[in-house]
Amino acid sequence: MARDDLRLADLLCALSVTLDLAMAQPPEKSLRSCVVAMRLAQNLGMPLVDQRTVYYATLLRHLGCTATTHEEARMMGPSVARLRPLMERTDPVSKRESLTLLTHIGQGSGIRRLQYVARTLSAGKSSEAQLLLAICEVGSMLAERLHLGSAVADALYQNLERWDGTGAPRRLAGEAIASATRIAEVATQAVIFTGLGGSELAEKMLRRRQGGWLDPHVVAAFKPDLAADLETIDVWEEALAAEPRPCWTIPADRVDDIARAFAYFVDLKSPYLFGHSTGVAELVDQAGQRLLDDDERPLVKQAAYFHDLGRIAVPTGVWERPGELRRGDWEQVRLHPYHSERILARSVALEPVATLAGLHHERLDGSGYPRQSKSSDLPPAARLLAVADVFQALTQDRPHRAALPPEAAAAAVRAEVAAGRLDGDCARAVLEAAGQRVPGRLSSRPAGLSEREVEVLRLLARGRSNAEIARELVISPRTAEHHVQHIYGKIGVSTRAAAALFAMRHGLFTP
Structure with a gap:
């Protein structure tokens, strides 16, 4: 061999x-x-x-x-x-x-x-x-x-x-x-x-x-x-x-053939899914040229082909429900990335893409699933896959809505970036790969922090009290206190020094 x-x-x-x-x-x-x-x-x-x-x-x-x-x-x-x-x-x-x-x-x-x-x-x-x-x-x-x-x-x-x-x-x-x-x-x-x-x-x-x-x-x-x-x-x-x-x-370069075949297998589960996995793979491959090293791109493309393997574990009736999903439905849906990861992890050859595929529904602010991972746990390749998955899904029909035009899907992606859930650089790369113009600068804040919370964090890291933060930002002391509590919860720390280190690691002291 x-x-x-x-x-x-x-x-x-x-x-x-x-x-x-x-x-x-x-x-x-x-x-x-x-x-x-x-x-x-x-x-x-x-x-x-x-x-x-x-x-x-x-x-x-x-x-x-x-x-x-x-x-x-x-x-x-x-x-x-x-x-x-x-x-x-x-x-x-x-x-x-x-x-x-x-x-x-x-x-x-x-x-x-x-x-x-x-x-x-x-x-x-x-x-x-x-x-x-x-x-x-x-x-x-x-x-x-x-x-x-x-x-x-x-x-x-x-x-x-x-x-x-x-x-x-x-x-x-x-x-x-x-x-x-x-x-x-x-x-x-x-x-x-x-x-x-x-x-x-x-x-x-x-x-x-x-x-x-x-x-x-x-x-x-x-x-x-x-x-x-x-x-x-x-x-x-x-x-x-x-x-x-x-x-x-x-x-090794034939793994894509296997990955694509199983992407077809998964997407055949419902007419609403036709072409989804292969579409995501094409997007991440093109967008990856802007963001990823040459040795990373093939792995991300394979992860994109395989990312929805776990959909198979969820009944078709759930994916094709025309209204809101019930609580029990959501519990099944939230586990499908986990199933994708566990299937791939069994193979020595596929194990390198297993974790990446399992992260495709995670979000920077910890609101994703199944792990509720935050930005520090999500490598650029996972962020890129998440954006491509969102954009591709938005441009396809779903039981509860019609497909969005590419321009509207791009606007929805930008809104997710502004909300701190998707990565701005990855969103720009995916949208440009999809032929969408991206005006201005897309920026996303780590851990889902809002722009106001970033302002509070900068002051908090410099040792300002809640009262001082309130005066500088012209907000009430109670509002400042709530912001501080939310920031600590989002970034997963409990001290000023740790908050300062978090801010430095993510470049929050630079404009």
């Missing part, structure tokens, strides 16, 4: 957690399925070249699953994400299992539940076929974007085919279905049912479905011990070890 080359599996195993979140499955479910699939492939005596296809086709089995989240939410209700685990294990040929699924549709939506049930029933087979086709097409296209080869892309396109020929999208049957697809399906169901009731239940369900949904030859190769240890082993390490040798590697 060349010094600059990166192991592909290290990146994709980490990013597979995003697929688990999208399917509302426990973390590492894709890794578990991959491990079981490789054990099955070895039991079947597959050549190494075919085992490699099994490896990536199983690991990324749900790569197309965001393609239909918008339609599913509209048809089956805003909480449809919670239904996905049940949908994945439901045999549509079984009337009993299909009825069980139907009874769960629209749960928690009150009086509208009947509407969602009616929509589902009236959608019919043609609508269902279109949804399944979309999942397969998108999964295959993203696999091509990841340069995984035609065999993996074909296996993902056939993801929803069944042994008996009643699947989608082509109604292929038997050995006309890619062997990697057939193995991935058995491995996935083995993991699902092992998690629900142990390896014995898994074996029972696989036997029941062989010859219909599943390839009987692959089912025959399954033994309970293939999945029995999934709760005791380190699945991450096992999945990395299971990759056929020699391990696939990519040059």
